[in-house]
Amino acid sequence: MKRILITLSFFLLLIFIWAALTGDLAFIGVDISLWSPYVLPPPSTVGHYLWDNTLNGKIPLSMLITLRRLLIGYAIGLVIGVPLGMVSARFRCINDTLGMLALGLQALPSVCWVPLACIWFGQTEVALLFVVIMGTLWSVLLSTQNGMKNVPPIYARAARTMGSSPIHTLVFVTLPASAPFVVSGMKQGWAFAWRSLMAAEIYVSVISGFGIGQYLHYGRELQRMYQVIGIMFIIILVGLLADKILFSPLESWLHRRWGTGKD
Amino acid sequence: MIQEKLHEEIHNFPTAKLSVEHVCKDFVTNNGTVVRALDDVSLTINEGEFVCFVGPSGCGKSTLLNIIAGLEKPDSGMALIDGTPITGPGRDRMMMFQEHALFPWLDVIGNVMFGLKQKPNLNNKERLEVAKYYLYLVKMDRFAHANIHELSGGMRQRVALARSLAPNPKILLMDEPFSALDAMTRERLYGDIQDVWEKRRKTIIFVTHNVREAVCLGSRVVLFSPHPGRVREEFPVHLPRPRNINNHDLADLSQEITSALKGYTAAESD
Numbered sequence: 163m164k165r166i167l168i169t170l171s172f173f174l175l176l177i178f179i180w181a182a183l184t185g186d187l188a189f190i191g192v193d194i195s196l197w198s199p200y201v202l203p204p205p206s207t208v209g210h211y212l213w214d215n216t217l218n219g220k221i222p223l224s225m226l227i228t229l230r231r232l233l234i235g236y237a238i239g240l241v242i243g244v245p246l247g248m249v250s251a252r253f254r255c256i257n258d259t260l261g262m263l264a265l266g267l268q269a270l271p272s273v274c275w276v277p278l279a280c281i282w283f284g285q286t287e288v289a290l291l292f293v294v295i296m297g298t299l300w301s302v303l304l305s306t307q308n309g310m311k312n313v314p315p316i317y318a319r320a321a322r323t324m325g326s327s328p329i330h331t332l333v334f335v336t337l338p339a340s341a342p343f344v345v346s347g348m349k350q351g352w353a354f355a356w357r358s359l360m361a362a363e364i365y366v367s368v369i370s371g372f373g374i375g376q377y378l379h380y381g382r383e384l385q386r387m388y389q390v391i392g393i394m395f396i397i398i399l400v401g402l403l404a405d406k407i408l409f410s411p412l413e414s415w416l417h418r419r420w421g422t423g424k425d
Numbered sequence: 426m427i428q429e430k431l432h433e434e435i436h437n438f439p440t441a442k443l444s445v446e447h448v449c450k451d452f453v454t455n456n457g458t459v460v461r462a463l464d465d466v467s468l469t470i471n472e473g474e475f476v477c478f479v480g481p482s483g484c485g486k487s488t489l490l491n492i493i494a495g496l497e498k499p500d501s502g503m504a505l506i507d508g509t510p511i512t513g514p515g516r517d518r519m520m521m522f523q524e525h526a527l528f529p530w531l532d533v534i535g536n537v538m539f540g541l542k543q544k545p546n547l548n549n550k551e552r553l554e555v556a557k558y559y560l561y562l563v564k565m566d567r568f569a570h571a572n573i574h575e576l577s578g579g580m581r582q583r584v585a586l587a588r589s590l591a592p593n594p595k596i597l598l599m600d601e602p603f604s605a606l607d608a609m610t611r612e613r614l615y616g617d618i619q620d621v622w623e624k625r626r627k628t629i630i631f632v633t634h635n636v637r638e639a640v641c642l643g644s645r646v647v648l649f650s651p652h653p654g655r656v657r658e659e660f661p662v663h664l665p666r667p668r669n670i671n672n673h674d675l676a677d678l679s680q681e682i683t684s685a686l687k688g689y690t691a692a693e694s695d
């Protein structure tokens with residue numbers, strides 16, 4: 163409870179400073195506006211923008227469009243990445259080829275794929291999905307591979323003496339045993355996917371749907387900094403929610419079972 | 426109907442006769458030298474016998490156990506169960522390791538169920554009943570839903586024992602299962618394992634460094650010597666059960682075996 167209060171008052175303080183710097187507190191005599199509202203809009207304008215556009219449905223719709231791209235791309239990245247990581251951990255020749263490729267491509271920020279994706283797929287949904295998949299795939303692949311390699315061999319031996327076939331051992335022993343690694347890779351993959359999608363949406367206009375990133379882009383074009391900042395809040399919110407809803411329960415379950423970590 | 430099937434599952438005690446015939450096994454180490462882990466080892470272990478393997482480190486005890494478990498193949502010779510050569514791991518032989526090897530992503534009962542799930546002739550409800558019975562047998566029934574990391578070392582080995590017993594194997598292979606535990610816990614487990622053996626009458630092979638432990642548990646103690654790994658001598662143990670490790674006769678016999686063991690470790694270093 164005390165910790166929540168501290169967190170809350172910290173953020174209130176930040177908003178207070180922001181309000182003081184932009185003239186929102188003129189009514190109580192505090193006004194130290196250093197910049198014009200075109201450069202740093204006051205919280206009230208940003209709030210208005212968010213409120214209006216939530217009510218008229220523009221922001222919810224664009225969130226829906228963006229989240230759909232994100233989830234589909236992420237799911238495809240997982241479905242390809244986890245099995246490839248498993249195969250790569252098992253067979254040395256795949257580790258030496260595909261594993262190396264993954265290592266190289268993981269070092270590449272996935273926004274670098276945008277120009278190619280636009281040439282290959284045009285300004286379409288597929289281009290955006292491609293960028294998201296490139297963001298997810300390699301880190302999921304690498305962490306799965308790493309996790310599987312770190313599983314103590316005794317687990318597989320124990321399973322085999324209990325009559326587990328090699329495939330059964332792989333799916334029901336080695337994979338769950340590497341779960342802590344796989345989950346942290348999934349989390350990293352999610353972060354990469356989210357960042358790359360935002361970059362791609364800001365970069366490329368797709369007529370099939372107006373995502374959040376595109377609103378940010380047009381905010382810049384139209385010199386509407388309140389829109390830019392408002393959308394930034396939305397982006398932060400989505401990121402936080404995903405962490406709390408998707409990954410926190412999974413991680414705390416892992417911690418309870420494995421007895422690792424605290425808090 | 427279910428009751429009958431369960432009764433049959435739990436109250437039927439399969440055991441098997443094990444023979445090891447002229448088994449040799451070499452390992453090539455990283456720097457290219459060849460280590461002869463087992464050199465022409467032959468042994469016969471009868472149905473329901475409790476045999477302990479004792480010997481200094483590196484004399485091939487674990488290697489022999491792995492060969493019997495089917496996790497490793499001998500270079501020559503073979504191991505047979507009731508006359509059938511062993512070609513791979515099987516449910517008729519369960520292995521218990523020095524580290525408990527329990528799966529941390531499953532709870533206690535989930536671990537005991539793991540081996541049972543591979544048995545096709547039971548349904549899930551029956552499996553659960555069987556698992557509970559074995560947890561009860563090792564006095565861990567109260568902890569069925571605990572996580573593995575919440576258990577003490579002794580409790581973990583008990584669960585590991587229940588997990589190995591649950592699929593009702595003919596042979597139980599135990600590789601220094603108690604060596605990481607303190608003396609008190611170990612003494613309690615000696616009682617438990619003798620109790621389990623009386624009740625279940627399995628063929629048990631138990632590997633240890635501790636001569637007293639071997640004399641306390643085994644109906645026969647087999648001594649190994651290293652470089653190359655060989656069977657040197659066998660001692661039958663006719664003490665009445667249940668045995669207490671602090672018993673006088675037991676101490677005397679251990680003494681005798683220990684001096685025999687020292688004899689060829691000394692000869693080795695000459």
Ligand SMILES: Nc1ncnc2c1ncn2[C@@H]1O[C@H](COP(=O)(O)OP(=O)(O)OP(=O)(O)O)[C@@H](O)[C@H]1O
Nearest residue numbers: 452453454460462481482483484485486487488489
């Ligand atoms: N996988 C392996 N690769 C190379 N050498 C091995 C391997 N496994 C065992 N050895 C060697 O074979 C010999 C016998 O090993 P083993 O583990 O069977 O001994 P042990 O009697 O079980 O010893 P301890 O009492 O220390 O467990 C040792 O010299 C060991 O170094």
Ligand SMILES: [Mg+2]
Nearest residue numbers: 486487488600
């Ligand atoms: Mg050993």
